[in-house]
Every structure is written in structure tokens, then in C-alpha cells.
Amino acid sequence: xxxxxxxxxxxxxxxxxxxxxxxxxxxxxxxxxxxxxxxxxxxxxxxxxxxxxxxxxxxxxxxxxxxxxxxxxxxxxxxxxxxxxxxxxxxxxxxxxxxxxxxxxxxxxxxxxxxxxxxxxxxxxxxxxxxxxxxxxxxxxxxxxxxxxxxxxxxxxxxxxxxxxxxxxxxxxxxxxxxxxxxxxxxxxxxxxxxxxxxxxxxxxxxxxxxxxxxxxxxxxxxxxxxxxxxxxxxxxxxxxxxxxxxxxxxxxxxxxxxxxxxxxxxxxxxxxxxxxxxxxxxxxxxxxxxxxxxxxxxxxxxxxxxxxxxxxxxxxxxxxxxxxxxxxxxxxxxxxxxxxxxxxxxxxxxxxxxxxxxxxxxxxxxxxxxxxxxxxxxxxxxxxxxxxxxxxxxxxxxxxxxxxxxxxxxxx
Amino acid sequence: xxxxxxxxxxxxxxxxxxxxxxxxxxxxxxxxxxxxxxxxxxxxxxxxxxxxxxxxxxxxxxxxxxxxxxxxxxxxxxxxxxxxxxxxxxxxxxxxxxxxxxxxxxxxxxxxxxxxxxxxxxxxxxxxxxxxxxxxxxxxxxxxxxxxxxxxxxxxxxxxxxxxxxxxxxxxxxxxxxxxxxxxxxxxxxxxxxxxxxxxxxxxxxxxxxxxxxxxxxxxxxxxxxxxxxxxxxxxxxxxxxxxxxxxxxxxxxxxxxxxxxxxxxxxxxxxxxxxxxxxxxxxxxxxxxxxxxxxxxxxxxxxxxxxxxxxxxxxxxxxxxxxxxxxxxxxxxxxxxxxxxxxxxxxxxxxxxxxxxxxxx
Numbered sequence: 001x002x003x004x005x006x007x008x009x010x011x012x013x014x015x016x017x018x019x020x021x022x023x024x025x026x027x028x029x030x031x032x033x034x035x036x037x038x039x040x041x042x043x044x045x046x047x048x049x050x051x052x053x054x055x056x057x058x059x060x061x062x063x064x065x066x067x068x069x070x071x072x073x074x075x076x077x078x079x080x081x082x083x084x085x086x087x088x089x090x091x092x093x094x095x096x097x098x099x100x101x102x103x104x105x106x107x108x109x110x111x112x113x114x115x116x117x118x119x120x121x122x123x124x125x126x127x128x129x130x131x132x133x134x135x136x137x138x139x140x141x142x143x144x145x146x147x148x149x150x151x152x153x154x155x156x157x158x159x160x161x162x163x164x165x166x167x168x169x170x171x172x173x174x175x176x177x178x179x180x181x182x183x184x185x186x187x188x189x190x191x192x193x194x195x196x197x198x199x200x201x202x203x204x205x206x207x208x209x210x211x212x213x214x215x216x217x218x219x220x221x222x223x224x225x226x227x228x229x230x231x232x233x234x235x236x237x238x239x240x241x242x243x244x245x246x247x248x249x250x251x252x253x254x255x256x257x258x259x260x261x262x263x264x265x266x267x268x269x270x271x272x273x274x275x276x277x278x279x280x281x282x283x284x285x286x287x288x289x290x291x292x293x294x295x296x297x298x299x300x301x302x303x304x305x306x307x308x309x310x311x312x313x314x315x316x317x318x319x320x321x322x323x324x325x326x327x328x329x330x331x332x333x334x335x336x337x338x339x340x341x342x343x344x345x346x347x348x349x350x351x352x353x354x355x356x357x358x359x360x361x362x363x364x365x366x367x368x369x370x371x372x373x374x375x376x377x378x379x380x381x382x383x384x385x386x387x388x389x390x391x392x393x394x395x396x397x398x399x400x401x402x403x404x405x406x407x408x409x410x411x412x413x
Numbered sequence: 414x415x416x417x418x419x420x421x422x423x424x425x426x427x428x429x430x431x432x433x434x435x436x437x438x439x440x441x442x443x444x445x446x447x448x449x450x451x452x453x454x455x456x457x458x459x460x461x462x463x464x465x466x467x468x469x470x471x472x473x474x475x476x477x478x479x480x481x482x483x484x485x486x487x488x489x490x491x492x493x494x495x496x497x498x499x500x501x502x503x504x505x506x507x508x509x510x511x512x513x514x515x516x517x518x519x520x521x522x523x524x525x526x527x528x529x530x531x532x533x534x535x536x537x538x539x540x541x542x543x544x545x546x547x548x549x550x551x552x553x554x555x556x557x558x559x560x561x562x563x564x565x566x567x568x569x570x571x572x573x574x575x576x577x578x579x580x581x582x583x584x585x586x587x588x589x590x591x592x593x594x595x596x597x598x599x600x601x602x603x604x605x606x607x608x609x610x611x612x613x614x615x616x617x618x619x620x621x622x623x624x625x626x627x628x629x630x631x632x633x634x635x636x637x638x639x640x641x642x643x644x645x646x647x648x649x650x651x652x653x654x655x656x657x658x659x660x661x662x663x664x665x666x667x668x669x670x671x672x673x674x675x676x677x678x679x680x681x682x683x684x685x686x687x688x689x690x691x692x693x694x695x696x697x698x699x700x701x702x703x704x705x706x707x708x709x710x711x712x713x714x715x716x717x718x719x720x721x722x723x724x725x726x727x728x729x730x731x732x733x734x735x736x737x738x739x740x741x742x743x744x745x746x747x748x749x750x751x752x753x754x755x756x757x758x759x760x761x762x763x764x765x766x767x768x769x770x771x772x773x774x775x
Contacts, residue, residue, distance in 0.1 A: 054529070184518060387616055
């Protein structure tokens with residue numbers, strides 16, 4: 001697919017909305033919109049704006065796009081639907097497990113299933129993903145069972161999967177750190193000759209996930225600079241879920257996020273993040289561009305966090321319920337279900353089967369969670385260093401000896 | 414005694430010229446690729462350059478990243494000529510952002526490379542601090558060894574060069590305090606040559622501190638010798654009256670102090686720590702048990718520092734052997750002063766000798 005041209009257009013939405021400057025004001029000052037005007041402009045894009053790539057409307061109607069389209073069979077649609085239902089069910093179960101005290105905290109993905117499944121299913125096995133901490137749907141696509149996420153939130157480990165085998169980096173909790181790490185990894189892919197003419201079978205790309213709040217971080221901006229300067233094959237995948245805990249978009253940016261890419265010298269695209277087909281099509285295209293040597297690319301998946309930032313915050317304190325109600329009408333799963341039904345691509349038996357499968361997953365998750373053993377105390381000292389540390393070894397030995405004294409005396413510890 | 418001495422640094426033999434290299438006890442880099450057998454008198458700066466070159470010749474996965482390290486050869490010329498010989502892909506002039514340098518180096522390491530980052534000056538490492546302590550230090554532990562991040566971060570550190578603010582700091586204790594990192598400091602050309610290669614060969618992330626005001630000091634280097642292990646302190650001078658422990662730029666200062674003290678009849682034992690994390694304190698304990706006295710010397714502010722850690726551990730291990738309290742000679746607990754005052758701030762020959770006198774008089 002040729003590179004779309006429209007990302008180089010100036011931001012089209014706001015100029016007509018902004019009142020002309022007062023005649024008495026100096027021109028340079030008057031040309032700059034007020035904060036209120038900017039916020040008004042950003043809110044005007046709450047529907048995604050004219051540049052939003054969409055292939056499936058909230059009403060479940062299939063539409064086309066001049067640059068991005070997707071030839072997907074009914075079976076493929078059913079698979080995407082199944083993915084989204086299962087990760088939502090896993091997410092809801094984990095949310096409940098936190099409420100019942102089985103998990104210390106949970107980071108909900110509710111509402112962002114399409115963004116994550118679309119992006120995750122766009123990847124090839126050799127591609128590498130760097131998540132933040134909410135990418136349960138991408139983890140699912142990388143073959144990581146939801147049970148493997150539990151230890152992070154129950155406090156038994158920091159992630160149990162092999163990042164190099166699964167091609168899925170550990171969750172990163174410090175905001176934005178992983179965007180630089182991913183860019184460095186992508187630089188390595190290029191140095192290894194894995195980026196080429198698009199015909200290579202062993203071509204690779206990297207995709208890194210972060211939120212709208214992370215775009216304010218220095219690390220993310222530095223990653224944009226590095227990605228551009230070194231032509232790194234990295235897709236910067238920003239899930240704009242509209243809220244960074246309690247801070248709205250207008251606390252992060254005066255322009256739509258995807259347009260920031262222009263300033264760094266690479267394409268930025270806004271996709272309907274609640275549309276799994278559009279997200280799949282755009283991400284598939286972006287990864288292929290990277291594998292072909294045309295990266296980096298910024299994708300802004302325009303979506304909405306339907307639940308809290310984590311189970312520790314209370315969204316009713318900082319956002320209005322009508323906003324939530326409006327976004328419920330754009331639910332990423334419901335529109336696929338409607339499309340499947342209308343198109344007669346799926347019958348009641350299929351939906352019942354997916355529901356049964358999600359019930360079984362939730363049951364398995366719950367059983368696994370409550371039975372998870374606490375690791376032995378040696379874990380504290382385990383693998384701190386690749387080549388060991390004699391003082392740390394002594395500290396471990398002394399502590400284990402101390403603990404063993406309790407065992408000998410028959411006391412509990 | 415101290416009042417009568419000149420404040421100028423005494424001239425004396427270099428710290429390492431008269432002692433043989435220890436036999437290898439498991440050091441990762443056993444030989445110097447491409448330049449074996451040559452004995453030459455070179456500076457610390459040149460030794461680092463040769464060490465980097467040897468590491469790059471030995472392993473094609475070794476990459477250098479940093480600001481101005483390519484065509485310019487680095488602000489101290491440590492990487493001089495390396496881009497010309499190894500190309501822009503292996504000696505990368507980076508954009509100007511320390512978090513970017515370290516954060517991308519972590520990604521390159523995950524991919525299988527062995528990046529060596531140059532931070533131009535000690536005070537500029539703090540924009541990269543988050544990546545170092547949040548990611549670099551913890552990835553091996555977080556993944557239980559599945560992900561290795563063999564990144565070396567070279568930091569020219571310490572004062573004494575008349576520089577402006579942020580160019581003369583000693584931040585090593587921040588990193589020694591962070592589990593998952595290893596921290597070393599070279600004090601002479603022989604160590605500079607071998608330790609940089611051993612650090613690059615290590616699978617652990619290593620903060621490599623270089624004494625910038627000693628860059629031009631020379632010593633004989635035999636590149637065919639076999640180096641000792643990286644994380645081992647070393648007795649530079651044997652003595653029986655008191656023990657002096659130091660590292661990095663203070664190695665030269667303390668070597669001079671030991672020599673001058675000898676003229677007054679005091680036989681001091683001098684130990685170069687070399688590795689700041691992990692600390693190899695067994696030779697220090699052994700020494701203090703014989704001498705009964707310890708003076709720890711460091712440019713860094715003393716509070717909550719490596720010097721403080723050594724004092725604490727020595728009193729814990731050698732309590733019944735001590736004839737005097739452990740004394741610290743350090744920078745003050747202040748921001749680094751303007752250059753015209755750094756002579757007062759930095760531990761010098763007189764302050765070290767004054768501490769020796771106080772310890773011996775106890």
C-alpha cells in the first residue's frame with residue numbers, strides 16, 4: 001500500500017471554529033488561540049475528527065477507507081470477536097478478584113479491547129512488542145495465558161513469561177520508559193539486517209504501547225527523536241483513552257496526538273481504537289512499513305477507558321457519567337457482534353459457544369489465582385545479578401540461616 | 414604536620430608502575446585482542462581508548478553510543494579514531510539526551526548487543542537516572558534472568574579540572590545504592606585498560622567511573638599481562654601502622670600521602686577499592702585487623718556515601734581490632750563549589766595526612 005498523503009495536512013478542524021483576533025491585539029499574540037479555544041478544538045475531535053480511520057461504524061456497519069481496507073473472511077471476524085470477548089471476561093474477572101482481596105490491584109482494559117486485539121493480531125511472530133501495564137489483550141495475542149498476568153497484581157512475581165520467546169517484553173510501570181527501550185530494540189533489528197525491501201521473509205518490526213498521558217514524558221519524546229534519526233522500525237502505538245488517571249487530554253496536548261509525529265518527521269495516523277478492523281488494518285500497514293524500512297510511525301488509537309485507571313481510583317470524582325454513556329454506544333465488542341449477526345456470519349450457537357468459553361476462562365483464572373503459592377524467601381535474592389555478588393550471597397545465606405532457626409524451634413514465621 | 418606542607422600535589426612514582434599484575438582469578442577478559450605483547454607508557458585516556466578498541470575487535474556486538482563520540486572522539490577524546498575504524502553503526506553519535514542514550518542502549522542490549530554509553534560529565538547522568546535505576550538495574554531480576562542487559566555506562570567523574578557547575582561531581586554512591594547495578598572506578602592506566610574490557614564482557618550492567626582529572630597520568634601498560642578479577646580491591650602498598658582506602662582520582666592523592674608519611678616513619682597500607690559495588694572488603698578487614706586504624710578517602714560528599722558504608726562495615730567486622738575510630742576524608746556535604754574553591758573542597762595530601770596523624774595519635 002502506498003503511503004497515505006493526508007497525514008501531512010495541517011490540523012483541519014479548528015481554524016474555522018476560532019474567532020478572529022481582536023483588532024486591538026498585536027497580531028502575534030492574537031494568532032495564538034486561548035486555552036479555552038484549544039480545549040474547544042480538542043473536544044471537537046471527541047468523535048475522532050475527519051482523519052479518523054474507521055472500517056466498522058458503532059452501528060456495526062462495514063465502511064471502506066481510501067487508503068486502508070481489509071479483506072477479512074467471516075472466520076477472521078469471528079476470531080476477532082472471540083478474542084475481544086475472552087480478554088474482556090478475563091479483565092472483568094481480575095477486577096472482581098481485586099475487589100475480593102485476591103489481587104492487590106488491577107489495571108482494567110475495559111473499552112480498549114479493539115485497540116489491543118487489532119494491534120496484537122497485526123503482528124507477525126517475529127515482531128517484538130513492548131507493553132506498558134494495561135496490555136492484557138496484546139499479551140493474549142502473543143500467546144500469554146491470562147494466568148501469567150496474575151502474579152504481577154497478586155504480588156508473587158514481576159511476570160513469568162519469557163520475553164524473548166513470546167516476543168513480549170515485561171510490563172513496564174514507569175510511564176514511558178519502555179518507549180525508549182523499544183526504540184533501541186528496533187535499532188538492533190535494523191543493525192541485524194532484519195529491515196529490508198519488504199520481500200524478506202525474516203523481516204521484523206517492533207511495536208510499543210503507551211497511553212495519552214505518556215506523551216507528556218521526556219522519554220516518549222526522546223524515543224520519537226531516536227526513532228526518526230535512526231530510521232528505527234518501530235510503531236509507536238498510543239492508546240488515547242482520554243484520561244491519564246484524572247487528567248484529561250487537554251492537560252497533555254494542544255493538538256491531536258497523532259499530529260505530533262509531523263514535528264518529529266514521521267507519519268502519524270489516528271484510527272478508531274474501538275474499531276478492531278480499522279486498528280488491525282492500520283497497524284498491519286504500519287508494521288509492514290517498518291519491516292520495509294519506512295518506519296517509524298505513530299498510531300493514535302482513539303478509544304476510551306470505560307473503567308477506572310486502576311482499581312485504586314474513582315472515576316466518578318473526575319468525569320461525568322454522560323461521557324461514559326456516550327462511549328458505551330461505541331462499544332468495540334457490540335459493533336462486531338451486530339455486524340456478525342446482520343451479515344449472518346455467526347449464529348446463536350457461535351455466540352453461546354464463545355460465552356461458554358469465557359465462563360470457563362474466568363473459572364480457570366479464579367481457581368489459579370486463589371491457589372497461587374507465595375514464592376520462597378530465596379526469590380528476594382534470586383537473579384539480582386547475572387554474574388552474582390558475594391556480599392549479596394552472604395546476606396542471603398545469613399537470612400536463610402536466620403529463618404531456618406525458626407523452623408527448628410517449631411515456630412511460624 | 415599538615416600545616417607545614419605544601420598544598421601542591423607531591424610528585425612521585427605512579428601508583429602501579431612497580432607492582433606486578435595479579436594472576437587471573439576469573440576475570441572475564443583474559444587477553445587484549447589485536448595488541449598482545451606490547452609494553453608502553455600511556456595515559457589513562459589512551460588506555461581506555463585501547464581497551465575499547467580491543468573489546469570492539471573481540472566482539473562485533475560491542476557498540477559505543479554517546480554525544481560527540483564519533484568524529485570528535487568525545488569531549489575527552491577517549492573514543493578518538495574509533496568511529497573512523499569501526500564505522501558509524503558501531504560508534505554512534507547520538508542526539509543530545511541522556512535518557513535516550515541509556516534507554517535505547519537497554520533495548521539494544523535486549524536485542525543481543527553490548528552497548529557502551531558515554532556520559533560526557535558526571536552531572537549530566539541524572540536525566541538518565543530513571544532508565545538506569547528503573548529499567549537497567551531491574552530487568553534481570555524482574556525476568557528472573559531471562560533478559561540480560563550488559564550495558565556499560567562510562568562516566569568521567571570528580572573534580573579538580575576548574576570546570577563550571579555540573580562538571581565535577583561524584584555521583585557513584587547513588588548507583589552503588591541500587592541493587593542490580595555494578596559500579597567500578599579505575600585509578601590508573603593499567604586498570605583503565607583491563608577494567609573497561611572486563612566491564613564490557615560482563616553480563617551485568619556496570620557504571621564505569623573514570624577519574625577525569627587523572628586522564629593524562631601515565632604508567633607502563635603490558636597488554637600481554639593477565640588481569641586480575643574486575644570486582645576485587647587491591648593492596649597497592651603494604652604497611653602496618655594504619656590502612657588507607659580509596660578509589661578513582663584519590664588513588665594518586667593517597668599514593669602520594671603514603672610516600673610522604675613514609676618519610677615521617679609511618680608505614681601505611683594503601684588499598685584501591687576498584688569495585689564500589691559489589692565491595693570487596695575482605696582485604697580491608699584483614700588489613701585493619703593488623704593495623705588497627707582506617708582512613709577512608711573519597712571526593713564524594715561523605716554523608717550516606719560509599720565511604721560511610723566502608724566505615725560502617727569495618728566497625729562491624731573489626732570492632733575489637735580497632736585502635737581508633739574509622740576516619741573519613743571526603744568532599745563536604747555541600748553542592749560542588751565554584752572552581753576557585755574546589756582545592757578547599759577536594760581531599761588533598763594535607764587532609765589525608767592530617768587524618769593519618771589524628772588516627773595515629775588516638
